[in-house]
Amino acid sequence: MKRSEINHALQEMEKMIQAYQVALPPFCNFTPDDWKSKGSEYDEVRDNMLGWDITDFGLGQFEKIGFSLITLRNGNVKNTKYVKPYAEKLLFMQEGQTAQMHYHAYKMEDIINKGGGNILIRIYNSMKDGSFADTPVKVTCDGRSYEVEPGTQIRLTPGESITITQGMYHDFEVEKGTGPVLLGEVSMCNDDQTDNYFYDHSVGRFPEIEEDEAPYRYLCNEYPRA
Numbered sequence: 273m274k275r276s277e278i279n280h281a282l283q284e285m286e287k288m289i290q291a292y293q294v295a296l297p298p299f300c301n302f303t304p305d306d307w308k309s310k311g312s313e314y315d316e317v318r319d320n321m322l323g324w325d326i327t328d329f330g331l332g333q334f335e336k337i338g339f340s341l342i343t344l345r346n347g348n349v350k351n352t353k354y355v356k357p358y359a360e361k362l363l364f365m366q367e368g369q370t371a372q373m374h375y376h377a378y379k380m381e382d383i384i385n386k387g388g389g390n391i392l393i394r395i396y397n398s399m400k401d402g403s404f405a406d407t408p409v410k411v412t413c414d415g416r417s418y419e420v421e422p423g424t425q426i427r428l429t430p431g432e433s434i435t436i437t438q439g440m441y442h443d444f445e446v447e448k449g450t451g452p453v454l455l456g457e458v459s460m461c462n463d464d465q466t467d468n469y470f471y472d473h474s475v476g477r478f479p480e481i482e483e484d485e486a487p488y489r490y491l492c493n494e495y496p497r498a
Contacts, residue, residue: 289364378438395424397441
């Protein structure tokens with residue numbers, strides 16, 4: 273992705289967050305210049321990859337495949353210095369964007385439609401070899417449990433949520449005609465480097481960046497060390 277494309281995506285997410293009057297932690301507002309003066313007191317942000325993030329899944333088609341997000345809080349399963357057992361994110365998807373099919377082996381999460389349009393989440397159980405299972409999928413949405421056929425899309429309107437359990441394949445798609453969506457995610461500790469298992473093994477999590485302008489914000493994997 274071009275840096276200019278990333279900057280624009282982050283600014284669009286900021287506008288959505290402001291429209292829904294969601295206040296962000298102070299570190300989300302740090303500029304690259306601000307980070308020059310931040311010492312080890314902000315190591316939790318650096319070590320646990322808090323802050324702004326972008327993914328195009330390495331496919332270079334962000335307007336169609338990808339989304340913007342912020343990790344607001346997170347523990348660390350690899351570092352005993354951080355004992356927090358949970359994480360929280362905000363995700364932003366424009367109409368026309370989709371996210372790749374994947375599951376998590378460690379993390380259980382709730383995906384919440386915080387406002388805007390409707391989000392469609394297609395779900396499957398996974399097999400040990402990474403293929404789709406042909407078994408019914410147990411769904412839990414806001415205290416209601418039921419089963420659906422594999423490959424069913426669950427529609428979340430604003431205020432609704434779904435629990436994604438370990439091994440449950442899921443993707444995301446904004447329902448056509450409903451507009452951009454602001455999502456929340458609450459979960460067990462998040463590890464985007466090792467706990468994303470994509471159905472399409474050729475895709476990745478973090479984009480390669482072409483520096484065509486200065487960064488508006490550092491992404492969560494770009495912070496300078498103290």
